[in-house]
Amino acid sequence: MAIYLEMPELNKEFPFRILVNDGDILTTPHWHREVELIYVTKGTIALGIDDVPYKLKEGEIAFIGGGLIHYVLASPGSERLVYQFDLTYFAAGNKENLDLQKLFSELVPVSPQWEKHEEELIRGLLTKMNLESEKQELGYQFSLKSDLFQLITLLLREIPTQVKEPKKINKLGTQDVLEKLDEIFNYVEAHYRETLTLQDIAEVSGYSSFYFTKFFKKNTGKTFLTFLNEYRIDKAKWLLINSDLPVSEIITQTGFESDKTFYRLFKNSMSMAPLEYRHAMKIE
Numbered sequence: 001m002a003i004y005l006e007m008p009e010l011n012k013e014f015p016f017r018i019l020v021n022d023g024d025i026l027t028t029p030h031w032h033r034e035v036e037l038i039y040v041t042k043g044t045i046a047l048g049i050d051d052v053p054y055k056l057k058e059g060e061i062a063f064i065g066g067g068l069i070h071y072v073l074a075s076p077g078s079e080r081l082v083y084q085f086d087l088t089y090f091a092a093g094n095k096e097n098l099d100l101q102k103l104f105s106e107l108v109p110v111s112p113q114w115e116k117h118e119e120e121l122i123r124g125l126l127t128k129m130n131l132e133s134e135k136q137e138l139g140y141q142f143s144l145k146s147d148l149f150q151l152i153t154l155l156l157r158e159i160p161t162q163v164k165e166p167k168k169i170n171k172l173g174t175q176d177v178l179e180k181l182d183e184i185f186n187y188v189e190a191h192y193r194e195t196l197t198l199q200d201i202a203e204v205s206g207y208s209s210f211y212f213t214k215f216f217k218k219n220t221g222k223t224f225l226t227f228l229n230e231y232r233i234d235k236a237k238w239l240l241i242n243s244d245l246p247v248s249e250i251i252t253q254t255g256f257e258s259d260k261t262f263y264r265l266f267k268n269s270m271s272m273a274p275l276e277y278r279h280a281m282k283i284e
Contacts, residue, residue, distance in 0.1 A: 006032040015086035023078035029234040036064040043078030065105040106161045240278040
């Protein structure tokens with residue numbers, strides 16, 4: 001599975017699941033079309049959503065809209081519940097024609113920035129859903145479905161929205177497109193440290209260079225070179241946060257052939273130098 005794109009295996013009839021992750025389980029930068037909530041049940045965690053770093057303590061919640069790149073750092077002694085669900089499940093009953101993906105992408109993502117009563121409502125519902133999932137008493141799936149609809153209503157009605165600079169989130173295509181992208185991302189994950197050309201990746205995808213260029217731009221909103229550079233920068237950020245390697249070694253490990261190119265792209269991406277970023281993201 002490629003790190004950049006995650007494709008959770010959810011039940012097609014009810015695409016929803018709850019995971020329990022302890023602090024030793026970290027997730028590198030990735031995205032998926034499913035919506036995700038992270039509920040911290042023990043300790044403190046550090047995470048990033050759409051390149052913005054956050055720290056959450058016990059009882060606090062993060063909401064991640066489909067298509068947004070996010071990660072969780074190693075947070076020893078902590079525990080979190082992860083709720084994932086696919087919005088396509090609600091398409092049939094959406095007579096208001098709400099663009100849920102767009103609406104959810106505009107929500108304030110972390111509960112410390114919500115009103116207290118909003119956080120309490122969501123936390124209570126997430127706790128109830130987890131208990132239903134654990135006990136699996138008679139009719140628990142009906143209860144979970146009811147709770148999930150209530151959760152979506154609460155998110156839409158109660159959680160504040162934020163004003164953001166216009167920014168394209170990752171486009172979410174059909175299953176066939178996602179599988180093809182996953183194949184491409186898998187190859188990039190295995191070979192990003194090497195010299196990668198458009199011709200190389202086109203051959204892997206089974207397309208001509210011309211068709212691959214159109215396919216990739218249409219379904220990701222960016223050229224392959226832009227994607228590859230951003231991917232390598234994400235890897236560099238991860239190494240800056242989770243290792244003590246010197247920047248020169250990180251440049252080599254992430255496939256950049258030019259120090260100048262790396263520093264320029266990193267500064268354009270994060271508006272700060274690599275060592276400044278390492279210091280800013282250091283967990284206390």
